[in-house]
Each structure stands twice: as C-alpha cells, then as structure tokens.
Amino acid sequence: MALIGNAVVGQSGGPTAVINSSLAGVIEGGLRRREIRAIYGGVHGVLGMMREDFVDLGRQDPAVIRGLRHTPSAALGSCRHKITQDECGRLIEIFRQYGIRYFFYIGGNDSADTSNKVSKAARAAGYDLRVVAAPKTIDNDLAVTDHSPGYGSVARWLAMSVRDAGLDTEAIGVVDTVKIIEVMGRNAGWITAATALARDREDAAPHLIYLPERPFNEERFLADVKAVYDRLGHVVITVCEGLKDESGAYITASSRAIDTDRFGHRQLGGVGDYLCNLVAAGLGIKSRYDKPGTIQRVSAALASQVDLEEAYQVGVHAVQCAVSGITDKMVIIQRQPGSDYVVEMGTVDLEAVANAEKLVPSEFINEEGNDVTQAFLDYVRPLIGGPLPPYVRLERISAVGGEQ
C-alpha cells in the first residue's frame, strides 16, 4: 500500500567516518522514489526536529550529496537525547504539519530506542508513519546485525595506526619500552580487538590486547607485560577505555557530575595513564600512552571502502523497506555463508536492538584474556576493505669487520 508523503532523516550518537555515506544513501534512495516527495534533514537529530529546524535535502546540489560519501562526521549535526513521551507527541504533531510520513534515523542502540518510541507514539496518535533506523556505531555493539557501519573504518584506522606506532616502539624501544594505546569502547571491546589487524608478522604489535569483556586483573596484567618485555625488550599494548575490574566497575571513570550524559553513561578515559603508572610502579619500566580519542572515529582519509559502501547501501535499503511498507525496523547487514565476503541487507525489529548490547563473544577472545582468536580475525578482516599498504624490513645481513 503506497504511502505518499515527505521524509525526515536524522543522525544521532557519535560521529563516524561513514555516517554521511548512509545519509547520502537515504537521500539518493529517497529521491528515486515517487512515494517520497520532499526529504528533510533534522538538524542535530530529534533535537532539531522538535525545533522545526529542517534542512531541505532534496534541493541540495547533487555534487554535495555525492560528496557526503567522502565527508566524515555528521553533516546534519548529531545529538544524544533521551526522548520523552511528551516530546514524541510533539514530534508527531510537527510531522503531521510537515506532511512527514517517513522517519529515518541513523544511529546506534540509543537511536534505535528513540526510533522505537517515535514509532509507538505515532501509532498511539493514529498517525501513519513508517519508521526505519539505519545502524551506525563505531562500537559495533548493535545486536543481530553482523556488524555496524562505522566499525570497519575505525578498525582500519587503528590497524594502520597501531602498526605504525608499533614500529615506532620497536625502533625506539631501547628507551621508550612500553607503549599503551587507549582505544574507544564502553562495554564492548570490538574496536580494541580490531587492533590485532595491525600485525603483519610474528611478534609485531600489539603484543597484548585487553577487552572489557574480561575483568581486568593488575597482577595478571603485570605478569603479561613482563613476559613480553623479557622476550622482546619492548611491549605494545592496546586497551579499551572501558576496562572493568572484577567487581564490574570501570577502572577509570570520570567522577565529574558534568561527565554523565542523559543516558546515564559516564565519560571514560584515563586507562592509558593509569596503566602507565601501574607499569612504572610494578615493573620499574618506562612507559607512555597514546589516546587517539575522537580522531580514530572520524578519519575520512583512512576509511574502509567496504564500510563506506555498506553504509551507503544501508541508507538506500532503509528507504526501500519503508516505501515497501516495512516499519518499526532497523536495517541489518547479514553476512552470507562461504569463504568469500558477501553481505545482504535485512531488517530486525527495533525492539530487539533498542536496549540490547552485543559484546565480543567468548570464541573471539583467547583463554588468557589478553588477545583475540583466529576466528575473530576471520570475522573482522573483510570489514577493513583490503590489506594495509606494504612496509619493508631490512634483512639482517651482517657486516664483516676487517675489510679494506
């Protein structure tokens, strides 16, 4: 049953290298469908929609829309807003006023929750609205989907950067012995796990990988570091900012009230510094930490081509689904069986992803809890869109003294 009307699209949660590619997919997909008249963008997600702050996306220069596929961050502006019942009701009124019949929301699980609430409010108001969310999160913690757009690009960025930083430590390890790289991720260690892709040979960095899925134990950590140090003389460690102790408490969460967001998440950070102090005190070894922070999530130059393309297709698919009558769903990426990497787009109930969090499963973490498994590498490798650029190493051909 054809539903004719305008569409609105919003971006929500942390920016990524490819969320604008999904936006381009929604816009270009929507412009092709006669069921969709105008396509509006909500500035800063539902925050802007509630203020009637809309950008007319159908009237942009087509070159701008094409350019979105290679422009990082969130072109419409993003938000983190826990929507209330009242706000949902107000939003439906605004949609009615603007003839909006399609609601597309690109984001993670908090955004799926928002979409779900908007959808329910529309139904309660007897307003015919099609709601389809497009997945987006560098954290890769969305349920059901094989992976989420944004993840492949942060994985590629880290694979390259940790490889480079590992070569750095290998070269200068005689003085800067231990390097800790603090990686994003709250409860799920997917991003940190992906740093294993930095390795191009045995004993390459990262030598140790710690995920929040395993309780962090200081004694085991120090023993791990010492073992690598004794063998190689230098150690590169990647750790998730969300590491937790045996009791489940974050080992370093900000205690500033200002750092707690509207979803109750406390800002994390400081694990790298904390572990440097631990290494200095426990082993007497000099260490330093890198904390690339938001830079890791929005690099367009090092984005994964696979990720960019999938992000676009996710946007196109959201529109196709909605126009064909599907609502209350999030688009998912389904990896097909077989040795070649092939995906198909599908959908899942918003309800199933709205309040779920997909952690790194046990089969992807080694027994010692300080590395990933081959099964994880097989899972993640196709997502970064091809091998890293090749580096050379000098052959250890020794010089012979007493010549000339």
Add this chain to the structure above:
Amino acid sequence: MALIGNAVVGQSGGPTAVINSSLAGVIEGGLRRREIRAIYGGVHGVLGMMREDFVDLGRQDPAVIRGLRHTPSAALGSCRHKITQDECGRLIEIFRQYGIRYFFYIGGNDSADTSNKVSKAARAAGYDLRVVAAPKTIDNDLAVTDHSPGYGSVARWLAMSVRDAGLDTEAIGVVDTVKIIEVMGRNAGWITAATALARDREDAAPHLIYLPERPFNEERFLADVKAVYDRLGHVVITVCEGLKDESGAYITASSRAIDTDRFGHRQLGGVGDYLCNLVAAGLGIKSRYDKPGTIQRVSAALASQVDLEEAYQVGVHAVQCAVSGITDKMVIIQRQPGSDYVVEMGTVDLEAVANAEKLVPSEFINEEGNDVTQAFLDYVRPLIGGPLPPYVRLERISAVGGEQ
C-alpha cells in the same frame, strides 16, 4: 681529495614517517659513488655501532631500499644516547677495524651533538673520517635549516586529524562541547602551530592554539574558551604538551624518575587532561581530550609527499657532500626567495646546530598568544604537500512547513 672507504649510517631520536626515506637517500646515493665501498647500518644508532652490530645495506634487495621511502619509523632502530668521550674513542677504533671513513647520522639536535663529538674524537685520534648529519625531527626545532624532514608529515597528519576531529565536535558539540587535542613538542610549538592548517573556512577548528613559546595563563585561557563557547557553542583547542607557566616550569611533567631520559629531558604529557579539569572547574562545561601521541609522528599513509621527497634528497646530499670533502656539517634545507616553493640543499657547521633549539618566532604567533599568524601559514603550507581532500557541507535550505 678522494677518500676511499666504507660508510656507516645510523638513525637517532624519535621515529618519523620519513626518516627511512633519508636512509634510502644515503644508501642509494652511496651506492652510486665509487669512493664508498660498503654501506653499513648501525642498529639502534651509535649503540649498535659500539657493539659492532652492523647491517650490510649494500647487499639488500634493491626493492627493500626503494620500499624504505614508504615505510615509517626507523628501519635500523633508533636510540637516545648521550655519547661519552670514552665511547667516542672506542667507536673510532671500530671504524678503523671496519674501514669506515664516512659517518652519516640522521637525527635532531642531540644527534648533531653526537656527530660533532664523534668527529672531534676522530680528529683527536688522527683518523680521517668524514662526518655529515642529516636533519630529522618532527619538532622542527633545528637551527639554521628552513625546516626539518619529518615536520611536514606530522603537520599534514594533524591538519587532517584536527579537521576531522573538529567536524566531530561541531556535529556532537551539543553534548561534547569542548575538545582539547594534546600535540607533541617540548619547548617548540611548531607542531601545534601547524594544526591551524586544519581550517578550511571561518570558525573552523582549531579555535584556539597554545604554544609553549608563550607562558600559559589559566585565567586568560578560560576567558578565551568562554568567548569562543559563547559565540559558537563548541570549542576545539590544540595545545602543546610542553606548555609552561609564567615561571617557565612545565605545567605537567612526569615526576617519575624513570621518565627522565639520558639527556635530562622529562617525559611530558597530561596537559589535555589537566585542561579538561580546568574547563570543568572554571566554566562548568563538559570537555574531553585526544592525545594522539606517537601515532601522529609515524603515519606513512598520511605523509607529506614534499616531506618524503625532501627527506630522500637530504640523504643523497649528505653523501655528495662527504664524498666531495665536506665534514663536520649537517645538511640544511634552504627555501629560495619568491612566491613559488623551491628549496636548495646546503650545509651548516654541526657546532651551530648541536646545542641550539629553534623556537617559533614572535612574528608567527598572534598578539593574544592563542593563535598563529598568516606569516606562519605561508611558511608551513607548502610543507604538507598539497591541499587536504575536499569535504562538503550541506546548504542551510530550510524546509517549509504545511506542505502536502
């Protein structure tokens, strides 16, 4: 007067994206000269040379040498070692034993100091040794030379990364309002200053830039942040890790004895975290910091083509100079007058660079001490090897309500 013998080359100090390009220049330059028989690489600089740990660079696969031009970090291994008189004497004995008549050392001012001492020891021992250093430092603090290989690449990396991180804050600034990016640099703010290249339009990040050449004042800083915040609603700040207070003391230097190196330099870091606390306490605004650390200095993927090429030519020129009879010198890059960017290689006495440090001059820093000048932008822009990839922005074409 032709001096026939073997050559040794070493890499020293912090790794960079292009120090291997200089190594390739020394090797390929040396292989072309009949005066130079074998070319040995000292593993971890003078440390390896003193252990007779040499790699025969002339017997490497030529494809490996070519590959060095695109491989970051220091392929021979680096070091930070303050050489003693005794060690210099021992080194000369080893050079005599290996028939080494040419000493090439790629590094910064500490490395020039090492080269200078080795040269003096050779003269004192009556041993004919040609010593030419090749400049290398991301810090760009070497005297006399217009700039140093390594700097253009870290500048490009930061220009791209700060632009991306700035778009990130612009998009999500409704929740993460202030972003502080902590940049490398000890006493010289050259790297931090280069973040100004991130700007592609008015009001683009970074909005404030703080260099160690100006004493840091908390009150002025908070007033600066508040002014930008009141105007734009978000603030992106780049700060040098070596910021100092009015008394000249680093505002955050590690107090761990383990963190002081053999040149007496204390490990810095923590300025970002410190300033976040200051912003929270002083203005009640939420902030976060990124500290890309060593990742910024060794990215091959985002290296400057100009920097890569100049680094190579610096290596070639070091060999040409030494073979033609020049000794006790460091190669310098001389920018030619005129509006086009043209450089010529030259040399300077090691003595003049060994213990000198080139700070950012006053004409490159704005009066308020929170930004750079157009003169600095004119200086730095050619070094990053071309413009950044273009990004698009949506036009603010408003949607009109009441359609359908």
